[in-house]
Amino acid sequence: MLLILLQLDDKAKGKVSKLRYKINELFETIQGEGSFTGQPSIFLRLQGCPVGCSWCDTKHTWEINETLLIPSTDMLAKRKEDDRWANVSVDEILEIFNAQGFQAKHIVITGGEPCMVDLRPLCNALEAKGFSCQVETSGTFEILVSESCWVTVSPKVNMKGGYEILTSAMQRANEIKHPVATEQHVDDLKALLVKHSIEDTPVYLQPISQKDRATKLAIDTCIENNWRLSVQVHKYIGIE
């Protein structure tokens, strides 16, 4: 009986290792946003997002165009943003980390909208190898991650795609990171926090541009509300 159970377990493991994720970019850098700012991290940027934020800085990840499927070696060799992606298994992801000589122990799963797919097998496999996981999500899809995965929810209000934030996402969030450029964005966030009775989750405001106006609004609003500032450090120091 035990043998059968073990065999089943091995089969399940086999399935996980063969499961593939659509990856637009895979790189090592410094986390530039939110609570983990400054943390060396490996970024997995998944392809596909239907939410349609007009100010999105990763529009090259929106479409999943099957004709733009490329081998993972070509995806790793990309030197500028483009919408080609590779279908990479969990085992291959781990092999790439080794082959690239990555040192970071923290993995940031972003996109695109990574929660369009079940991320539990990926998180579990990474955590089994000693990595910590973080997901960056708009909270418009059910968040399927490991229990210990750090969840950064960046709620989106009235975006083109018509997607709305899920209550379960607001509740699962370890941090809420809200991009702001106008007073309306601040009001939208306040309304969301009230609607979902969010009181203790750390709130970050992230200026939508590096211009003085958006940054000043974020600074003033953070001080007024005892929220935190997230300035996308990577954009100031010119790293990925």
Ligand SMILES: C[S@@+](CC[C@H](N)C(=O)[O-])C[C@H]1O[C@@H](n2cnc3c(N)ncnc32)[C@H](O)[C@@H]1O
């Ligand atoms: C590109 S998104 C990908 C993950 C997921 N789709 C989301 O929106 O959270 C990663 C983070 O960047 C933020 N972001 C996107 N474009 C931005 C911009 N122009 N300025 C500031 N933050 C931005 C998002 O709000 C989110 O917190």
Ligand SMILES: Nc1nc2[nH]cc(C(=O)O)c2c(=O)[nH]1
């Ligand atoms: N350095 C760096 N930090 C980041 N934090 C969140 C990012 C994202 O695009 O999700 C990001 C990114 O693209 N680069």
Ligand code: SF4
């Ligand atoms: S949800 Fe995230 S990836 Fe999608 S458009 Fe908005 S910021 Fe970009």
Ligand SMILES: [Mg+2]
């Ligand atoms: Mg980014």
